[in-house]
Amino acid sequence: MNTGLDIAAVWMQSDTIARTVAIALLVMSLASWTIILGKTWLVWRLRRKTPRMLEQFWDSATIETGLEKLAAVAPLHNMARQGQSAIRHLESHRHEQAHLDAHLSASELVTRALRNSIARSTAKLESGLTLLASVGSTAPFVGLFGTVWGIYHALARIGATGQSSLDQVAGPVGEALIMTAAGLFVAIPAVLAYNAFTRSLRLIAADLEAFAHDLHAYFSTGYPLPTPQGRASHLSPANASANAEARLAAVAGAN
Numbered sequence: 316m317n318t319g320l321d322i323a324a325v326w327m328q329s330d331t332i333a334r335t336v337a338i339a340l341l342v343m344s345l346a347s348w349t350i351i352l353g354k355t356w357l358v359w360r361l362r363r364k365t366p367r368m369l370e371q372f373w374d375s376a377t378i379e380t381g382l383e384k385l386a387a388v389a390p391l392h393n394m395a396r397q398g399q400s401a402i403r404h405l406e407s408h409r410h411e412q413a414h415l416d417a418h419l420s421a422s423e424l425v426t427r428a429l430r431n432s433i434a435r436s437t438a439k440l441e442s443g444l445t446l447l448a449s450v451g452s453t454a455p456f457v458g459l460f461g462t463v464w465g466i467y468h469a470l471a472r473i474g475a476t477g478q479s480s481l482d483q484v485a486g487p488v489g490e491a492l493i494m495t496a497a498g499l500f501v502a503i504p505a506v507l508a509y510n511a512f513t514r515s516l517r518l519i520a521a522d523l524e525a526f527a528h529d530l531h532a533y534f535s536t537g538y539p540l541p542t543p544q545g546r547a548s549h550l551s552p553a554n555a556s557a558n559a560e561a562r563l564a565a566v567a568g569a570n
Contacts, residue, residue, distance in 0.1 A: 322443065332464055340492040340497050340501050347447055350446060351505075355445070358516070359497070361388060361519055365519075373431050373539060382395055382396060389436075390440070390523055391526055393437065397431065397432040398531070398533075399534070400480065401427070401534065422531070425534045433524070433527055435553070437516075441516060443513060444516075449507035451506035452496045454499075454502035455502050456498070457498055457500070462491050469488055
């Protein structure tokens with residue numbers, strides 16, 4: 316009997332339960348690494364492109380041009396698109412007093428649209444984190460179960476043969492302990508990735524919140540706030556009703 320500790324020997328000498336545990340750990344590892352690689356690429360793109368895309372958006376002449384420049388950053392593009400849709404919806408129903416939205420202010424309607432967009436974007440960005448957390452918390456126990464079963468199987472075989480010398484015990488027990496190492500090998504990357512992604516997504520969520528505040532001011536008043544660098548935005552007014560109300564207020568104040 317081969318008592319070596321190589322993977323082929325472990326697989327050949329294991330029974331159905333041990334092989335099932337090994338396959339389960341392999342599936343968990345593949346699933347977690349798929350999420351890790353995909354989420355790493357997504358977070359890297361968002362962190363790298365967001366500042367440049369925001370600057371180009373606020374430097375655009377029209378909201379349509381700005382939306383085209385935000386197309387590479389889906390969460391920001393969707394948020395700006397939802398805000399624009401809210402304003403268009405308000406303008407189309409402003410004179411229909413029977414319509415519920417005719418009694419809402421631009422601020423209320425834009426706020427609702429932006430909150431919904433943030434909620435959807437955040438949920439999409441956080442997809443897969445639950446699986447990473449589950450793999451990180453359960454993989455060591457799956458490996459430990461494989462170890463316990465392997466040791467039991469090895470001791471039962473030793474008891475049946477009546478050979479209990481060290482060279483007869485070390486091989487089977489060492490092979491069983493490989494399951495524990497495999498469980499840790501699967502769990503550690505998942506835990507580290509979960510913590511790293513949680514922090515990165517928290518920063519991305521902060522960027523989304525800041526952009527939402529700027530969009531709210533832009534769509535509610537019709538005029539954008541100064542850029543974070545202190546420069547005036549070139550975007551054309553977005554809310555015709557707010558602009559008209561502001562001009563009427565200015566005229567009334569002058570009189």
